[in-house]
């Protein structure tokens with residue numbers, strides 16, 4: 636399993652949280668997706684044999700949120 640923390644500066648409220656979690660969590664290969672509103676981050680755990688990070692970033696992008704970067 637791969638764990639990544641994505642920085643998404645436009646996260647501001649519970650709506651953002653549910654939009655992003657609702658888009659990423661159901662993806663094939665994603666084990667968990669959790670938005671921390673205060674930190675404006677998305678913690679994602681995924682199987683990189685099944686889904687790649689670009690696809691996860693695209694899914695967040697499709698919800699209208701730009702991923703500014705990753706944190707280790």
Ligand SMILES: [Cu+2]
Nearest residue numbers: 647648650651
């Ligand atoms: Cu919001």
